[in-house]
Structures are given as C-alpha cells and as structure tokens.
C-alpha cells in the first residue's frame with residue numbers, strides 16, 4: 319500500500335465524508351475506498367472496532383474513530399490548533415457531535431412510522447435544540463471555531479448540521495438550529511470554503 323486508504327460506506331455524508339474532506343484539504347493523495355452496504359457484514363469483524371471510517375497508512379495499524387482520524391490529519395497539516403488547550407476545546411466540540419449522533423441513532427432503527435414521528439419530533443424539540451444552544455454558547459466571532467481559519471472540528475460541525483438541516487432526517491425540521499446563528503454561520507462558511515466546495519464538486523457530495 320503506497321497511498322493512504324480511507325475506508326467508509328459509499329455515500330457522501332457523516333463520519334466518513336468529514337474525514338475525506340479533511341484529507342482533501344490537507345492535500346493528501348488518498349485512496350477513497352467506498353464499501354457497498356451488502357459487502358459490509360463480511361468486513362465488520364476485520365475493522366478495529368467493527369465500524370467505519372478507518373484510515374490505513376503504510377506501516378501502521380488501521381486507525382479507527384472519526385475524531386482520532388480527524389485530529390491525526392489536522393495535527394500534521396495545520397488543520398487543528400497547535401495550542402494544547404485550544405486543541406482540547408476543539409476536540410470537546412468534536413466529542414459533542416459524536417454524542418449527538420449516538421443520541422439520534424436509536425431513532426434510525428424505529429420502523430413504526432408513528433413511533434418514529436413522535437421520537438424525532440421529541441428529539442428536535444429537546445436534545446437537538448439543547449445541543450444547538452450549548453454549541454452556540456461556545457462559538458465566538460467566527461466564522462469558524464478558531465476564528466478566520468477552517469480546521470477539522472469545523473468539518474465535524476458542518477457535517478452534522480448539514481444532516482440535520484437539509485430535511486434528510488424525517489420529522490426533524492430544517493429550522494432546528496435557527497436559534498443558533500453562529501452555528502449556522504459556521505455551517506455556511508464551511509460550505510463556502512474553496513477547498514470544501516472543490517471536494518463536493520469533484521465527488522458530487
């Protein structure tokens with residue numbers, strides 16, 4: 319293996335896509351390995367923690383967990399703060415995104431339409447709204463977390479805000495973060511970033 323390999327499902331979202339964008343912004347020529355859902359069950363046991371994304375580098379053990387991958391890329395390519403406390407502040411926001419995703423995941427498994435509607439509406443009114451306010455309080459003058467420069471934690475926030483505000487998740491209103499102007503400004507700024515736009519245009523993401 320010569321090029322780094324980023325292994326994830328074959329869709330342009332969530333934890334895998336934020337790692338792909340980080341690799342792209344870092345200027346790393348990587349192999350974008352996209353796994354079909356049908357092939358996943360036979361691969362799962364071979365992954366470090368039975369999930370993706372996984373980053374493979376020549377001579378290293380496979381690296382799992384999106385936040386670890388993002389911080390690893392960010393530290394080496396000036397996409398994560400050099401200052402230890404500022405880095406931890408960014409990582410805290412990244413952990414908050416992971417916690418939010420884990421809060422949402424059980425509702426993805428609900429099959430009864432009425433139960434799903436109730437669960438999602440409650441989620442939007444409570445956990446998502448509270449999470450947005452908590453993140454909002456931690457954002458400054460922006461547009462990014464660290465000010466003028468985009469870093470990997472911004473990609474993490476961007477990806478989850480995109481998921482929750484574009485109507486992909488049934489019964490979560492696209493206005494769910496309208497009370498969080500700084501978060502929405504960050505979302506817009508990441509989407510407008512020239513490198514991010516280039517990746518999305520290249521991959522139709």
Ligand SMILES: N[C@@H](CCC(=O)N[C@@H](CS)C(=O)NCC(=O)O)C(=O)O
Pocket residue numbers: 332333334362368369370371382383384385416
């Ligand atoms: N904390 C892990 C979570 C990884 C995770 O749950 N990945 C999902 C896709 S976003 C997955 O692999 N699901 C399939 C499975 O668990 O079998 C991370 O941040 O990478």
